[in-house]
Amino acid sequence: MWKVAMSEEVGKALQSVVERVNQAAARRPKTLPIVPPRLVAVSKTKPPEMVVEAYKQGQRNFGENYVNELVDKASDPLILESCPEIKWHFIGHLQKNNVNKLLGVPNLFLVETVDSAKLADKVNSSWQRIRGASSQRLKVMVQINTSGEQSKHGLPPDDTVDTVKHIVSQCPALIFSGLMTIGRYGYDLTLGPNPDFQMLLSRRQELCDSLKLPLEEVELSMGMSTDFEHAIEVGSTNVRVGSIIFGNREYPNSAANTPNPSPAPSPAPSPEKTSKTVSEEAAKKMKHLTVSEH
Numbered sequence: 001m002w003k004v005a006m007s008e009e010v011g012k013a014l015q016s017v018v019e020r021v022n023q024a025a026a027r028r029p030k031t032l033p034i035v036p037p038r039l040v041a042v043s044k045t046k047p048p049e050m051v052v053e054a055y056k057q058g059q060r061n062f063g064e065n066y067v068n069e070l071v072d073k074a075s076d077p078l079i080l081e082s083c084p085e086i087k088w089h090f091i092g093h094l095q096k097n098n099v100n101k102l103l104g105v106p107n108l109f110l111v112e113t114v115d116s117a118k119l120a121d122k123v124n125s126s127w128q129r130i131r132g133a134s135s136q137r138l139k140v141m142v143q144i145n146t147s148g149e150q151s152k153h154g155l156p157p158d159d160t161v162d163t164v165k166h167i168v169s170q171c172p173a174l175i176f177s178g179l180m181t182i183g184r185y186g187y188d189l190t191l192g193p194n195p196d197f198q199m200l201l202s203r204r205q206e207l208c209d210s211l212k213l214p215l216e217e218v219e220l221s222m223g224m225s226t227d228f229e230h231a232i233e234v235g236s237t238n239v240r241v242g243s244i245i246f247g248n249r250e251y252p253n254s255a256a257n258t259p260n261p262s263p264a265p266s267p268a269p270s271p272e273k274t275s276k277t278v279s280e281e282a283a284k285k286m287k288h289l290t291v292s293e294h
Contacts, residue, residue, distance in 0.1 A: 010246065013246075017244060021239065024229040024230075024232035033215050037236060037237055037238065038061055038238045040063040040089050040240045042065070042240050042246075044242065046249075049078070052082045054245065056082075063091045063240050067090070067092070089112055090108070091112045094115075103126050110141065112143065113180065115154050117170075120174065123138070124170075124174050139175045139177045141178045143180045144199070147181075147182075157203055160207055161210045164176055168211065176218075177218075179204055181196055182224075184196055197230070197231055197235075200222055220235055224242070228240075
């Protein structure tokens, strides 16, 4: 009975988020690159069964914040058997001593949080060693600390061009895919467009002008459960949505079960914990809508 209820809840919530993603994309100005937004379903602290249910509904991109949890989940026999086309995104802080473990993840699609040239070098050399003779390259994004908060990881905005230039010229095993930010939690949109998103947009423009890159080929990963619609409206191509698909997160009390915590300062509470409940009525209307996976 629990499994049936879970399946229905995940299915309805996912369909509603898909509807909102597509509606937000339709509101984007025509001046922005025509890149269908990718929905990354953030499944941290959730069991493999819930990932499988979302996969059955057509979802393919999933995100995890902790290396240990991603390793365990991606290697779970149920997911390996039921989700052959799954695409895993790593969206948490990556320490150099965890790079080898992360790069061994089955179906790893994109590392969104490279935040230094040194980390890029480590990922590049490790990927070359792990993949051996394979010519497959790994997609990465560069994380920018647009809000300037000490509790946030990411590159200082002024270092964007030099770091991307390093990846493009010195890391042959990597594919630079775009820029990522978390931004300040709880921004009030009545004050105007989110300045963190505007900062990432301006850094992309500066980057493309400097390195002669096509604007549409540099993705922007910005927007979470409370602000993904606004992010898409202003140009996000990759949104990371968790609790409004899978429900509020349940963190274990046991230190032994805590997935690979970072020693960095504790961030502010996730805005997804206070996100509004997804409308069942909206979900029913859009049963056949799908988000483009790429």
